[in-house]
Amino acid sequence: MIPSMGHASVLIGLGxxxxxxxxxxxxxxxxxxxxxxxxxxxxxxxxxAAGIGCAAMVISLLTHDFGVRYVAENNATTTPPxxxxxxxxxxxxxxxxxxxxxxxxxxALVLHRYRDRYRQLMPWVGATLATVxxxxxxxxxxxxxxxxxxxPVAAEGSGPNALLQNHPFMALHPPLLYLGYTGMAVPFxxxxxxxxxxxxxxxxxxxxxxxxxxxxxxxxxxxxxxAWWSYExxxxxxxxxxxxxxxxxLLPWLTATAFIHSAMVAERRGGxxxxxxxxxxxTFVLTLVGTFLTRSGIVASVHSFTQSPIGPWFLAAILVALxxxxxxxxxxxxxxxxxxxxxxxxxxxxxxxxxxxxxxGLTFAVLFGTLLPLLVAATSGDTISVGAxxxxxxxxxxxxxxxxxxxxGPALPWGTASWSTMRERFAMPLLIAVLVTAGAVGLGLxxxxxxxxxxxxxxxxxxxxxxxxxxxxxxxxGRNEDxxxxxxxxxxxxxxxxxxxxxxxxxxxxxxxxxxSSGLASDRTVTLAPGETVTIGGYQIRHDRLVVEPLSTxxxxxxxxxxxxxxxxxxxxxxxxxxDYPNSQAAIATPAVRTSLAEDLYVTLLASDSxxxxxxxxxFVNPLVVWIWIGGAIVGIGAVFAIWPERRARRVSVEQRQRxxxxxxxxxx
Amino acid sequence: xxxxxxxxxxxxxxxxxxxxxxxVAVVLVVIGYLAFSSVGNALVYYLTPTELVSRxxxxxxETVRLGGLVEAGSISGPATDLxxxxxxxxxxxxxxxxxxPTRSFRERxxxxxxxxxxxxxxxxxxxxxxKHDENYEVPPSGxxxxxxxxxxxxxx
Numbered sequence: 001m002i003p004s005m006g007h008a009s010v011l012i013g014l015g016x017x018x019x020x021x022x023x024x025x026x027x028x029x030x031x032x033x034x035x036x037x038x039x040x041x042x043x044x045x046x047x048x049a050a051g052i053g054c055a056a057m058v059i060s061l062l063t064h065d066f067g068v069r070y071v072a073e074n075n076a077t078t079t080p081p082x083x084x085x086x087x088x089x090x091x092x093x094x095x096x097x098x099x100x101x102x103x104x105x106x107x108a109l110v111l112h113r114y115r116d117r118y119r120q121l122m123p124w125v126g127a128t129l130a131t132v133x134x135x136x137x138x139x140x141x142x143x144x145x146x147x148x149x150x151x152p153v154a155a156e157g158s159g160p161n162a163l164l165q166n167h168p169f170m171a172l173h174p175p176l177l178y179l180g181y182t183g184m185a186v187p188f189x190x191x192x193x194x195x196x197x198x199x200x201x202x203x204x205x206x207x208x209x210x211x212x213x214x215x216x217x218x219x220x221x222x223x224x225x226x227a228w229w230s231y232e233x234x235x236x237x238x239x240x241x242x243x244x245x246x247x248x249x250l251l252p253w254l255t256a257t258a259f260i261h262s263a264m265v266a267e268r269r270g271g272x273x274x275x276x277x278x279x280x281x282x283t284f285v286l287t288l289v290g291t292f293l294t295r296s297g298i299v300a301s302v303h304s305f306t307q308s309p310i311g312p313w314f315l316a317a318i319l320v321a322l323x324x325x326x327x328x329x330x331x332x333x334x335x336x337x338x339x340x341x342x343x344x345x346x347x348x349x350x351x352x353x354x355x356x357x358x359x360x361g362l363t364f365a366v367l368f369g370t371l372l373p374l375l376v377a378a379t380s381g382d383t384i385s386v387g388a389x390x391x392x393x394x395x396x397x398x399x400x401x402x403x404x405x406x407x408x409g410p411a412l413p414w415g416t417a418s419w420s421t422m423r424e425r426f427a428m429p430l431l432i433a434v435l436v437t438a439g440a441v442g443l444g445l446x447x448x449x450x451x452x453x454x455x456x457x458x459x460x461x462x463x464x465x466x467x468x469x470x471x472x473x474x475x476x477x478g479r480n481e482d483x484x485x486x487x488x489x490x491x492x493x494x495x496x497x498x499x500x501x502x503x504x505x506x507x508x509x510x511x512x513x514x515x516x517s518s519g520l521a522s523d524r525t526v527t528l529a530p531g532e533t534v535t536i537g538g539y540q541i542r543h544d545r546l547v548v549e550p551l552s553t554x555x556x557x558x559x560x561x562x563x564x565x566x567x568x569x570x571x572x573x574x575x576x577x578x579x580d581y582p583n584s585q586a587a588i589a590t591p592a593v594r595t596s597l598a599e600d601l602y603v604t605l606l607a608s609d610s611x612x613x614x615x616x617x618x619x620f621v622n623p624l625v626v627w628i629w630i631g632g633a634i635v636g637i638g639a640v641f642a643i644w645p646e647r648r649a650r651r652v653s654v655e656q657r658q659r660x661x662x663x664x665x666x667x668x669x
Numbered sequence: 670x671x672x673x674x675x676x677x678x679x680x681x682x683x684x685x686x687x688x689x690x691x692x693v694a695v696v697l698v699v700i701g702y703l704a705f706s707s708v709g710n711a712l713v714y715y716l717t718p719t720e721l722v723s724r725x726x727x728x729x730x731e732t733v734r735l736g737g738l739v740e741a742g743s744i745s746g747p748a749t750d751l752x753x754x755x756x757x758x759x760x761x762x763x764x765x766x767x768x769x770p771t772r773s774f775r776e777r778x779x780x781x782x783x784x785x786x787x788x789x790x791x792x793x794x795x796x797x798x799x800k801h802d803e804n805y806e807v808p809p810s811g812x813x814x815x816x817x818x819x820x821x822x823x824x825x
Contacts, residue, residue, distance in 0.1 A: 345688030357693050361700040368704060369711075376712075383715035385734065390711030394703045401696075525769055527749055606769040607748040616748040616769045 003068045006056030007147040013049035013100065014137035016042040020130035028123035028196075036123055040111045043130055046137070047104035054101045057094055057146060061087050066157050069150040070094055076159035076583075078554055082171070087160045089174045092295055092310065093146035098175075100136040103182040107133055110186050110211070121204070124193030125186075132185045135317055143309040159556075162581035162588045169229040177222030177249060181287045183215025184252055187259070188284030188325075191277045195328045198335050200273045202266075208280060209263040210643065216256045217639040223249050224632030235589030235604040237523060237620040239628065242391040247370040248290030251363055255283040258359035265352045268414060273336045274329065275356070281325040282363075288318045293370070344416030351409030358402050365394045396449070400456065403511055406504050407460025410497075411467060429462030445520075453515035457508045464501050495642050502638020510631030513624045523620040525606065530613040537621030539568035539601055546613040556582045559590075562605050562615045570594055576603045576617070599623040713783065718760040721786060728786050735762060735792060736781045744776060755780060755792070763791045770797035 023039035026032075057070070061084040066072040074090045089095045107129035114122055140146060164170045190208045194200045226249065231239040240246060259279035266272040292314035329336075344350070369386045376384050411425045437455035445451055468487070476486035491498035526534045528543035535541070544563045551557040561577040574594060578587035594601040602620040609615075715734045716724075724731075735755055743754035748769035754761050764782055774780065774797060784794040 345692075350689045350692070353689060354692060354696065357696050361697065365700060365704050372708075372712075384712045385715070386708075387711050387713060390707055393707045393711075394700070397703060398700065525749055527747055527769075618769070 002056050002059050002063075003065065003147045003149065006053045006060070007145070009049040009052040009056065010097075010137060010140045010145075010147070013046045013053065013104070014134060014141050016046040016049060017104075017130045017134035017137055020046065021127050021134055024123045024127035024130060028120075028127065036126075039123075039126055039130070040115060043104065043111055043126060043133075044108045046130075046133060047101070047108040050097070050101040050104045053097050053140075053146070054088060057088055057097055058085055060147075061085070064157065066155070067149055067151070067153045068146075069148045070146050072150055072154055072157045074160050075157045076556075077156060078556060079157075079160055079165075080553070082168075083160055083165055086171045087164065089178070090160050090164050093140070093144045093148075095174070095178075095295070096136060096140055096144050096310075097146045099178055099182060100133065100140065102175075102178050103129075103133050103136060103185060106183050106186055106215075110189075114207075118203075118207075120197045121190070121193045121199055124196045125189040128189035128192045129185060132189070135313075139310055139313055143313055159581065159583045162579070162584035163233065165581065166579065166588050166590060167229065167233045169225065169232060173222060173225040173229045175222075176218050176225055180215045180217075180219025180222050181249075181252070181290065183218060184212070184256065184283050184287050186215065187212040187256075187280040191280040192325060192328065195277060195325075195332050198332065200277060200336065205263050205267045205276065208276075209260060209267070212256055212259055212263075212280065212283075213639060213643055216253070216260065217636060217643065219249070219253050219256065220639065221632065221636050223253060224629065224635075228629050228632075231625070232591070232593060233589075235591040235618075237521075237591075237602050237604070237618065237622065239625070242369070242386075242388045244370050245290075245294050247366050248293045251290060251366060251370075252283045252286040254359050254363045254366070255279050255286060258356045258363075259283060261352050261359075262356050265349050269349060274333065277329060277336075281322075281329065285318060285322050285325070286363075288314060288321060292318060346412065346417045346422070348409060348412040348414050348417075351405050351412055355402065355405050355409060358398050358405070362395060362398050365398070366391070369394070399511070400453065403453070403456050403460060403508070406507065407456075407463040410500070410504075411463045425463065425466070429459050429466060432462050433459035445516075447516075447519035450515045450519035453511055457512045461505065461508050464504060468498070468501065491641075493646070495644055495646060499638050499640075499642020499644075502641055503635050504638070506631045506634030506636075506638055508631070509634055510628050513627035513631060517622050517625045517628070521620060521622045523618065525616065525618050527614060527616045534619070536619045537568075537599075539566050539570075539619075539621065541566050541603070541617075541619060543615055543617070544573070546608055546610065546615055548610050551579065560587070560605065560608055560610070562603075562608065562617065564592070564603060564617070566594070566601060568601075569598065570596055570601060574601075574603060576605045578605050578608070595626050597626060600625045715781070717757045718755060718762045719757055721762060721792075722760045729788050730785055732783065732785050732795075734781050734783045734798075735764070736779070737762075739774070739776055739778055739780050741776045755782060762786070764794050765791050766794035766797055768795065768797060 020039040020042035023031075023035045023042065027036040027039060060068050060071050061075050061079075062081055064071065064075055064077050064079075066075075070091065070093050074087045074094070075084060079087070087094065089098045107126070110129070111122065111126050114125075118125075159165075187208045190204065190211065194204045194208075223246075226246070227239040230241070230246075231237075256279075259276060262272055262276050262279060266276050292311065295310060295314070369391055372386050373384050376382055407429070408426070413421060433455045436458045437451055440451060440454055445454075468491070471490050472483055472487040475481065475490050476483050479486070481489065522537045524534070524536050526541075528534060530543055530545050533540055533542045542565045544565055547559075547561045547563065549559060549561075551559050558580040559577045560580070561575050563573065563575050565573045572594065574592035576592040577590040579590055580587050589604055591602060591604040600620070600622045602622055604618040604620075605615060606618050607616040713732055713734055715736055716728075718735065718737050721728050721733065721735060737755040737757045740754040740756045740761060744751065746752050749767055751766045751770070752763065753766075754763050756762075764784075766782065766784075770780070781798040782792065782794040783796040783798070784792055786792050
């Protein structure tokens with residue numbers, strides 16, 4: 001009953017999105033304006049349908065309805081309700097269902113919000129979004145039906161993926177990432193609409209920039225949460241391995257970031273219209289590529305849970321989206337030419353241009369490294385892998401150059417910079433950076449890469465802080481405000497600029513934490529009998545005893561646990577375990593992480609002998625890792641600050657609504 | 670009287686910013702150089718024992734991933750000084766490893782070991798990856814062992 005309802009809602013969703021796509025195109029081509037309204041309602045209806053589908057799946061999971069194949073494969077009678085709910089995105093079919101919910105949600109939100117504005121643009125935006133969403137419903141109707149039934153019905157399911165069960169972070173990382181991924185369809189839709197209607201103007205840029213920044217924020221947080229999950233769960237002591245699926249999430253992030261920056265130049269100085277529309281197209285296509293890589297099982301990865309028949313569907317979607325969008329772009333090229341105002345070699349425009357070249361360089365490098373194994377396998381038949389060292393060699397210099405630009409770019413004036421401006425703005429931060437780096441050398445830091453990143457980060461941070469102080473002082477003097485008020489008003493009236501500074505500050509914190517944690521980490525593999533002690537990075541680690549027993553929360557899971565005491569910069573005891581899940585041949589590592597602001601003590605159990613109690617442990621002391629997550633949070637706060645509607649604009653919109661309830665709102669944009 | 674080009678201070682005459690063009694070109698060349706100069710060392714081939722044996726002397730010292738089954742009864746030594754044999758049924762290679770594999774490493778389990786073949790014919794492993802697919806089989810020559818799920822517990 002419930003599964004049939006779910007299946008029916010998928011079919012209804014498909015019907016509604018197909019109808020919406022057709023009706024929007026007809027409305028755009030001068031059809032009955034009521035078509036536009038009904039198409040918009042159909043998109044909202046598809047959101048409701050996807051919601052009912054997800055609800056049906058969650059109910060099936062919670063009631064352990066093993067007649068549904070997805071439930072039989074991802075649930076068991078002993079599965080706790082929380083894990084049951086998040087199993088919605090545990091495997092392919094459920095993920096696509098959840099994906100459809102988010103994608104239709106974005107579409108409904110955007111179409112509803114701009115229902116009375118941009119009358120030429122919006123039907124094409126709607127048509128594009130409805131087409132994209134129809135694709136996901138089609139995937140669920142044919143190759144990846146989440147409500148496919150099985151018979152005979154088993155009495156017990158095989159239980160959720162063991163990795164999913166083992167850490168609550170799985171509730172956070174996929175939804176954030178999916179929100180980012182699906183949201184990138186919105187700027188793409190605006191891009192297509194603008195190319196069709198030839199309205200690539202500054203207003204278009206403002207909307208698209210905003211609607212790129214929103215999913216960008218989710219994507220960023222999703223990537224950081226994924227790295228954190230990897231660190232807390234996988235037990236290899238690191239957080240980023242240049243795994244193909246990590247790369248898949250990074251690729252659209254890189255092009256979206258490039259877009260956000262180039263849109264600023266385009267908005268301010270004109271020009272770059274081909275470039276900016278190409279970037280939104282690339283971002284969306286890369287989200288499809290990412291989904292294809294993740295879900296087709298074509299690359300070896302920690303994430304390739306299942307191989308499935310959806311691969312060809314996504315490949316076809318990538319080709320169609322790419323061909324259609326690029327064709328449209330080429331067709332419109334004559335209308336898009338015409339450059340912006342000229343500028344000098346040393347100027348903010350140049351910094352932004354270089355920023356875009358570097359981000360695109362990164363994108364190509366990461367794409368090349370990720371796809372090379374596929375290309376080699378296809379051409380020579382050899383099976384190869386591209387290791388993390390290659391990615392580090394290629395990307396670290398680019399990241400460092402970007403870090404430098406991050407400080408210098410925003411401080412340079414538009415147009416042409418003079419030597420005196422540069423001296424005035426850069427001399428002091430440079431001096432402080434040199435002093436801090438020298439101080440770090442004095443304190444015993446010798447790693448060149450870590451020192452360089454630290455010095456650069458201080459330089460960049462110094463420029464930003466100096467700018468905020470300068471602006472605050474000028475405002476306080478000019479408007480006779482106290483400094484706190486002046487600082488608040490300065491930043492809240494220029495949200496995009498100072499929100500951007502917040503994001504940059506978070507990136508700086510992350511960069512320093514990554515550089516120092518990878519430069520100064522120490523690790524050691526040791527085999528210890530009960531009672532034996534070993535030393536690492538100032539810690540005394542003592543293996544107390546080995547315990548093998550079923551988990552109290554789920555007796556089918558056998559835990560092999562080493563109980564360890566440690567003393568040094570932190571003191572205490574920790575348990576590090578391997579858990580045997582009934583549906584997983586490999587034991588799942590449950591590393592123990594003791595986090596402090598200065599360093600993490602990280603202990604993984606590799607092997608054990610239950611007869612003698614001897615264990616093999618992998619010990620890590622990772623400095624500053626927690627600052628990567630703190631930096632990620634700062635990035636998120638900065639991005640939200642930038643997205644938040646300007647206060648003045650909101651007040652106007654309230655007044656307008658009071659005067660004329662049906663009038664267009666000017667909020668946001 | 671000479672008539673110069675209209676000189677509106679707000680609209681300076683167009684000029685190509687050659688400095689930035691050169692800078693962009695340099696950046697692209699550097700990125701390309703970084704990507705291609707190091708790619709040769711970064712590629713790691715997956716080989717079966719038979720493929721490794723057929724490479725003969727050329728295989729010695731080259732970093733490869735060797736995929737196969739851990740031969741029954743071949744495991745000996747403590748976890749940090751382990752010897753075992755990886756086989757594909759036709760050929761077998763002795764492996765020595767000082768890095769502890771995860772506990773799912775056992776006889777007859779599928780394994781991929783990364784490392785180099787020594788002149789003495791013993792493969793010195795720098796990394797042991799246990800395949801934990803229930804249906805793991807030794808891939809036929811030239812096929813992709815990577816399609817199986819890699820045990821994340823032992824990723825780099």
